[in-house]
Amino acid sequence: MSSLLIRNGHLIDPAAGIDAPKDILLKDGRVSEIAAPGKLKPAPDTEILDAKGLTVAPGLIDIHVHLREPGQGYKETIATGTAAAAAGGFTAVAAMPNTVPTNDSPEITRWMQAAERGASVRVFPIGAATRALKGEILNDYAALKAAGAVAVTDDGHPILKDSIMREVLINATRCGLSVIQHAEDTRMTQGASMNAGALAFRLGLRGMPPEAEYSLVERDIRLLAELSKDKGGSGKAGARDKNGAVPHLHVAHTSTAQAVAAVRQARRNGLRVTCEVAPHHFLLTEEHVGAYNTNAKMNPPLRSAADCDAMIEGILDGVVDAIATDHAPHASHEKEVEFERAPNGITGLESALGLSLRWLHREWKLPLSRVISLLSAQPAALLNLKGRGTLTAGSYADVVIFDPKAEWIFNARDSKSKSNNTPFDGWTMQGKVHYTISEGRVVYRAASAK
Amino acid sequence: MPVKSATAPRAAQELSVKPASKNARVVPAKPGSPPNAVPDSTTWSRGSVLSVTSLTPKTVSEILSLAGELEQQDPLERARRLAKRKIALLFYESSTRTRTSFELAAKGLGADTTLVSSLSSSIEKGETLKDTGLTLRALGAEAIILRHPSSGAPWLLERETRLPVLNAGDGMHEHPSQALLDLRTMLNHLRPGTTTVAADTLAGVNVVITGDILHSRVARSNMLLLPKLGARVILCGPPPLLPDLAADIPGVEIERDFPRALAQAQIVMMLRIQAERLAGLQLDLEQYKAKYQLTEALLAAHAPQAILLHPGPIIRGLELTGEVADGPQSRILEQVHNGVAIRMALVYRALTLPEREVRA
Numbered sequence: 001m002s003s004l005l006i007r008n009g010h011l012i013d014p015a016a017g018i019d020a021p022k023d024i025l026l027k028d029g030r031v032s033e034i035a036a037p038g039k040l041k042p043a044p045d046t047e048i049l050d051a052k053g054l055t056v057a058p059g060l061i062d063i064h065v066h067l068r069e070p071g072q073g074y075k076e077t078i079a080t081g082t083a084a085a086a087a088g089g090f091t092a093v094a095a096m097p098n099t100v101p102t103n104d105s106p107e108i109t110r111w112m113q114a115a116e117r118g119a120s121v122r123v124f125p126i127g128a129a130t131r132a133l134k135g136e137i138l139n140d141y142a143a144l145k146a147a148g149a150v151a152v153t154d155d156g157h158p159i160l161k162d163s164i165m166r167e168v169l170i171n172a173t174r175c176g177l178s179v180i181q182h183a184e185d186t187r188m189t190q191g192a193s194m195n196a197g198a199l200a201f202r203l204g205l206r207g208m209p210p211e212a213e214y215s216l217v218e219r220d221i222r223l224l225a226e227l228s229k230d231k232g233g234s235g236k237a238g239a240r241d242k243n244g245a246v247p248h249l250h251v252a253h254t255s256t257a258q259a260v261a262a263v264r265q266a267r268r269n270g271l272r273v274t275c276e277v278a279p280h281h282f283l284l285t286e287e288h289v290g291a292y293n294t295n296a297k298m299n300p301p302l303r304s305a306a307d308c309d310a311m312i313e314g315i316l317d318g319v320v321d322a323i324a325t326d327h328a329p330h331a332s333h334e335k336e337v338e339f340e341r342a343p344n345g346i347t348g349l350e351s352a353l354g355l356s357l358r359w360l361h362r363e364w365k366l367p368l369s370r371v372i373s374l375l376s377a378q379p380a381a382l383l384n385l386k387g388r389g390t391l392t393a394g395s396y397a398d399v400v401i402f403d404p405k406a407e408w409i410f411n412a413r414d415s416k417s418k419s420n421n422t423p424f425d426g427w428t429m430q431g432k433v434h435y436t437i438s439e440g441r442v443v444y445r446a447a448s449a450k
Numbered sequence: 451m452p453v454k455s456a457t458a459p460r461a462a463q464e465l466s467v468k469p470a471s472k473n474a475r476v477v478p479a480k481p482g483s484p485p486n487a488v489p490d491s492t493t494w495s496r497g498s499v500l501s502v503t504s505l506t507p508k509t510v511s512e513i514l515s516l517a518g519e520l521e522q523q524d525p526l527e528r529a530r531r532l533a534k535r536k537i538a539l540l541f542y543e544s545s546t547r548t549r550t551s552f553e554l555a556a557k558g559l560g561a562d563t564t565l566v567s568s569l570s571s572s573i574e575k576g577e578t579l580k581d582t583g584l585t586l587r588a589l590g591a592e593a594i595i596l597r598h599p600s601s602g603a604p605w606l607l608e609r610e611t612r613l614p615v616l617n618a619g620d621g622m623h624e625h626p627s628q629a630l631l632d633l634r635t636m637l638n639h640l641r642p643g644t645t646t647v648a649a650d651t652l653a654g655v656n657v658v659i660t661g662d663i664l665h666s667r668v669a670r671s672n673m674l675l676l677p678k679l680g681a682r683v684i685l686c687g688p689p690p691l692l693p694d695l696a697a698d699i700p701g702v703e704i705e706r707d708f709p710r711a712l713a714q715a716q717i718v719m720m721l722r723i724q725a726e727r728l729a730g731l732q733l734d735l736e737q738y739k740a741k742y743q744l745t746e747a748l749l750a751a752h753a754p755q756a757i758l759l760h761p762g763p764i765i766r767g768l769e770l771t772g773e774v775a776d777g778p779q780s781r782i783l784e785q786v787h788n789g790v791a792i793r794m795a796l797v798y799r800a801l802t803l804p805e806r807e808v809r810a
């Protein structure tokens with residue numbers, strides 16, 4: 001029996017509609033009670049945590065990270081990646097299946113969640129939609145789900161063929177899983193390493209056109225519309241599961257204005273389409289490629305200023321459902337190469353909250369509760385992570401306690417991640433995490449915290 | 451539908467607030483350091499020449515004057531200028547004229563040169579550019595002249611070695627020494643005796659560059675350099691080899707009709723088709739020749755006063771006829787000749803300019 005009382009903090013729980021001073025009692029890994037300040041009487045063995053002046057919120061949830069295990073422990077391990085997550089205020093991460101070997105099986109899915117991995121926070125594996133991410137043969141979704149997978153995707157690669165994507169949507173829906181698409185028509189991006197346009201032309205780099213992303217998002221939405229029309233039990237090969245659930249398409253790392261517009265329109269048409277945006281896509285433009293900076297190389301690439309604005313607009317008007325980092329660690333020797341040869345991706349777990357508060361909240365005046373919601377309640381709902389993303393009694397005791405006003409400088413060398421490939425090194429962040437609590441355990445405590 | 455900054459706050463207005471800055475996305479980078487590294491001017495060493503974009507008319511003038519001075523100097527005296535200094539030529543692509551030209555330039559100044567090429571070195575065994583660069587530095591190289599198939603490779607080499615780097619051609623990006631020798635050739639023809647250039651030196655001059663612009667580092671360096679001196683650069687070629695967005699570069703225009711482009715030219719620069727970079731692009735060569743091959747007849751009809759430049763290697767019978775290459779308007783061999791003087795100046799600068807203050 002372990003219990004922890006968080007006192008004197010300001011609780012923001014968007015899912016429960018709470019934005020007020022509250023004390024919270026955590027017991028045996030769950031939220032036990034919430035009450036007005038001073039009302040909870042701790043038992044003698046209850047640990048007490050003073051959150052005076054701090055915001056207490058549901059632990060953050062990142063639905064798009066690459067933890068690199070199994071197979072690429074030199075980039076990151078589940079232990080180091082989740083330590084970085086904890087330092088960034090995250091209590092749950094959804095791990096992409098492009099590991100070595102690919103997470104095609106219940107065995108790997110279970111291996112990733114095993115206690116021996118030494119994870120600081122909860123890891124939700126996402127299964128590979130197709131064998132070895134090749135976009136050809138579907139994996140066994142029921143088995144993946146039973147082993148703990150929360151969605152399927154071929155992230156890093158698109159599911160290009162219409163017939164396969166259709167099958168993936170049908171099968172995933174029957175198993176109650178979401179389908180996450182990495183929307184990139186690779187027929188348009190051969191040999192490309194940044195956004196297509198005048199800058200790529202000037203830098204002598206082949207470009208990835210925005211169409212490569214939005215044309216595939218539009219294709220997926222067309223497929224989804226067809227499938228969503230089919231009624232379960234109508235005799236047709238309907239996509240609804242036995243409870244009548246409609247297919248859910250989630251667009252990963254949206255980067256173009258047209259893709260956000262397509263999602264917005266699809267939602268107006270009543271389709272179950274969601275999307276996420278990474279901090280680098282709402283903050284950085286292709287200009288950040290600068291002198292061939294490989295920490296500004298990712299896929300999808302940094303886009304134009306208009307695209308950046310569209311990401312912000314999508315976040316402000318609500319079409320964007322989640323902020324997800326696409327945390328993609330790479331060893332320094334892999335990034336210290338010619339731009340065209342460098343692997344795609346940047347780390348993001350330790351800068352996501354700081355950047356979101358600094359820019360979305362402070363500059364764009366997005367209310368604190370909305371920022372927290374985009375980083376916890378909404379991603380939890382999106383992947384149907386029961387008992388997460390909220391702090392109502394009975395929920396998992398996943399908590400982040402931070403000072404929303406504190407400014408600090410992000411130093412990549414201090415990162416808990418095994419890699420430090422980030423373009424945000426040296427940037428000013430806002431919102432200092434003091435404690436991260438995962439299922440009742442304090443998994444991160446800032447050096448400055450009492 | 452792209453959304454402008456001005457409309458993005460629509461949702462913010464619903465929250466009855468305005469964003470603090472309409473450019474909130476253009477976030478200032480590290481405190482105390484320049485904002486985003488700009489490819490143009492970010493070099494560690496003052497003697498490096500990675501891109502023409504960092505060259506001001508004043509720097510170009512210095513290079514041109516120095517080239518003239520070194521060319522005039524007694525060869526024995528000149529060979530004392532960099533006597534026993536060490537320069538490495540690091541060539542990841544085959545090259546005849548650029549490599550020989552740099553080598554003669556360095557040797558003409560008395561420097562020791564060593565050539566490392568991808569076919570006869572540990573590069574073959576998978577050594578990275580960073581490690582090859584560090585090895586050359588440890589062996590005593592004081593500057594590296596780099597030819598590399600990847601755009602931007604000179605920045606990596608310079609950042610990792612902190613040595614002066616001269617870009618002798620990087621991928622589809624730039625070939626600064628070629629643009630400078632082209633400039634010297636143009637000035638000899640249009641403004642004889644001129645070694646000092648300013649923002650208006652080439653005012654009224656139209657330079658027509660025709661051919662495979664997309665894959666040409668020579669075209670990029672020329673179109674980025676010449677407008678700084680007042681020239682108008684007119685690009686000509688079919689869309690697959692010349693995308694419309696090339697005209698986004700200030701001072702650069704597109705004229706797809708070859709005779710109409712030629713009619714405006716004082717300088718005609720022809721480029722070869724870079725078969726090795728076409729990456730699956732299908733091109734009908736007969737059709738291409740019918741539209742864009744430079745012939746005596748075209749030159750006589752539309753540009754009888756212009757001079758012809760070509761960075762080489764030329765493919766006789768493809769982008770131009772043999773008669774044109776050998777004809778009276780051709781300055782192709784003069785370009786090669788000017789290359790040595792320009793490269794002497796660049797090599798000399800690389801080894802003699804004082805270091806910039808080391809940045810954090």
Ligand SMILES: [Zn+2]
Pocket residue numbers: 155156157182252253299300
């Ligand atoms: Zn992806």
